[in-house]
Amino acid sequence: MARRSLALSKVYGLLEPGPVVLLSTARAGKANLMTLSWHTMMEFEPPLVGCVVSDRNHSFRLLKATRECVINIPTADLAEKVVGCGNTTGADIDKFTVFGLTPVPAALVGAPLIAECFANLECRVADTRMVASYGFFVLEVVRAWLDRAVVRPRTIHHLGHGNFMTAGERIKLRSKMK
Amino acid sequence: MARRSLALSKVYGLLEPGPVVLLSTARAGKANLMTLSWHTMMEFEPPLVGCVVSDRNHSFRLLKATRECVINIPTADLAEKVVGCGNTTGADIDKFTVFGLTPVPAALVGAPLIAECFANLECRVADTRMVASYGFFVLEVVRAWLDRAVVRPRTIHHLGHGNFMTAGERIKLRSKMK
Numbered sequence: 001m002a003r004r005s006l007a008l009s010k011v012y013g014l015l016e017p018g019p020v021v022l023l024s025t026a027r028a029g030k031a032n033l034m035t036l037s038w039h040t041m042m043e044f045e046p047p048l049v050g051c052v053v054s055d056r057n058h059s060f061r062l063l064k065a066t067r068e069c070v071i072n073i074p075t076a077d078l079a080e081k082v083v084g085c086g087n088t089t090g091a092d093i094d095k096f097t098v099f100g101l102t103p104v105p106a107a108l109v110g111a112p113l114i115a116e117c118f119a120n121l122e123c124r125v126a127d128t129r130m131v132a133s134y135g136f137f138v139l140e141v142v143r144a145w146l147d148r149a150v151v152r153p154r155t156i157h158h159l160g161h162g163n164f165m166t167a168g169e170r171i172k173l174r175s176k177m178k
Numbered sequence: 179m180a181r182r183s184l185a186l187s188k189v190y191g192l193l194e195p196g197p198v199v200l201l202s203t204a205r206a207g208k209a210n211l212m213t214l215s216w217h218t219m220m221e222f223e224p225p226l227v228g229c230v231v232s233d234r235n236h237s238f239r240l241l242k243a244t245r246e247c248v249i250n251i252p253t254a255d256l257a258e259k260v261v262g263c264g265n266t267t268g269a270d271i272d273k274f275t276v277f278g279l280t281p282v283p284a285a286l287v288g289a290p291l292i293a294e295c296f297a298n299l300e301c302r303v304a305d306t307r308m309v310a311s312y313g314f315f316v317l318e319v320v321r322a323w324l325d326r327a328v329v330r331p332r333t334i335h336h337l338g339h340g341n342f343m344t345a346g347e348r349i350k351l352r353s354k355m356k
Binding site: 169 | 194195216217314343349350
């Protein structure tokens with residue numbers, strides 16, 4: 001296992017391409033997971049991430065109550081588990097057990113990292129102004145982890161109704177952009 | 179040209195995978211463009227899109243003043259133009275002319291569609307509560323266009339510093355998710 005701390009200034013490069021992520025939360029020793037594609041970077045450093053967690057999700061209550069979560073980024077080999085997490089509710093099942101995912105204690109938050117994901121971002125809720133209107137939480141990433149053994153991670157990107165595209169060829173262009 | 183109106187209920191499938199987009203704005207007969215990756219869906223229908231437009235961008239002033247824009251989605255063949263738009267400012271140059279992009283009048287907003295992009299989403303600003311804090315605009319998509327000749331569009335996804343991944347292989351799984 002080559003999971004190491006990642007500089008917070010590099011977090012945006014993980015989320016900016018738009019991968020499907022697994023959001024983990026926990027309360028009273030019970031952890032939950034949800035599949036999520038509606039997220040965006042909002043600031044480079046400290047990294048702010050906006051994401052929509054509908055109040056129809058079990059995770060909504062956990063996130064609202066604890067104000068902590070972990071954003072975990074899966075690769076294509078986990079696609080079936082990711083869809084499984086999206087098709088079920090943590091109100092009824094323990095998703096870690098059912099889908100064979102391994103919770104690992106985080107450093108700064110109560111929610112667990114998912115061992116099988118190549119990147120894990122420990123987050124605290126930073127702004128709840130748009131939670132009532134849209135379920136939109138602004139999160140601050142307080143600690144980031146990256147499995148450096150994973151080169152060119154084949155992230156998955158949701159096109160709707162269980163159709164995904166996976167990260168393909170790369171292009172490098174001269175750019176002044178971050 | 180096979181550009182046709184797209185049902186608003188299908189818009190999320192275009193943005194959810196996280197492509198780099200070109201945001202067009204216009205004021206007093208002068209159009210501008212910016213490259214943008216920090217966006218997320220916020221509602222299915224009517225489609226709401228949140229995006230960050232920094233007040234350091236020329237487009238910020240146009241978007242704030244007119245409350246209208248178009249989100250245009252490019253494919254990999256436009257990658258150099260997309261980076262060019264990200265490296266320059268509309269305060270100094272006319273990006274449509276410099277990068278050889280073709281403005282097409284929109285149906286409902288003053289900003290133009292970009293003819294070379296396979297999808298175009300006409301938007302009006304719906305919520306400015308987080309503009310002062312984060313440059314975060316909530317947009318409502320009021321009209322959507324799709325070039326149906328483009329099958330499996332090879333969208334581009336920014337990894338930072340001019341490194342992009344392009345849309346690769348597809349996966350189809352059984353899902354109850356939208």
